[in-house]
Amino acid sequence: MALAANRAAMALAALRVLLGGFFSLTGLAKLSGQISAPAAEQMKALFTQFAEVFPLKVFGYQPDPVSYQVAVGWLELLAGLLLVLGPPILQDISNMLLTLLMIGAVFNLVLLKVSLSTYVPAIMCLGLLLLLDIGQIFVPTKKVVRPSRKRTSSVFKKLRE
Template sequence: MALGLRALRVLLGGFFALTGAAKLSEQISAPASQQMKALFVQFAEVFPLKVFGYQPDPMNYQEAVGWLELLAGLLLVLGPPMLREISNLLLTLLMMGALPALLQFPRSSD
């Protein structure tokens, strides 16, 4: 059981670190980077704090999310237990914050 949880922690942490790095650099995947730039323009338009008059710059928003994912993913893989717990909380809050933005957009029928 402990080995399975450790493997899941490493896989999830690696996934978040890789997606964070992809948001920060076009060298990981240029097509994915271009797609993310377009998505963050849309995400900034439906930012939850917009009702209070705050709308982030899409590129700053993407960079902030990228750094948070990269740092939290690395802490999840390599950090001591207390920092892993903080990383879990940060990633959970980040994903909860992403849900309203993702639910605002209709699905494409590819």
């Protein structure tokens, strides 16, 4: 039983690192124009379309496509890094933010009525983020137990005697 829990914990840790790395790289790609000219133009066109179907447009807010791309890029980069390197609470928060971001991406793609093959990356990422979230509920994590000071000082007293 403990072996299965250890394997599941290791699989979740590996998934967390892979997802964090992936989102960090995609965020960096959105922030940097140094990737390739065709990819940068394609991303610019995509965020122009995303801005046109932005969910808050109903309330009169439509973001600038470039600002939208930069905001999503920073969110992906920082949340991806925290997913890999952050303490457990920040890992949970970044997982939630990335999940919401992927829900928004799927929502935008549905509104744009793009082909089903265009949905695959967003749905796969969303599914993996949800798997990571659900897996953390069922796989217990080990807590580090630190001895209290009283206990430590009594050990030293016994050693001196």
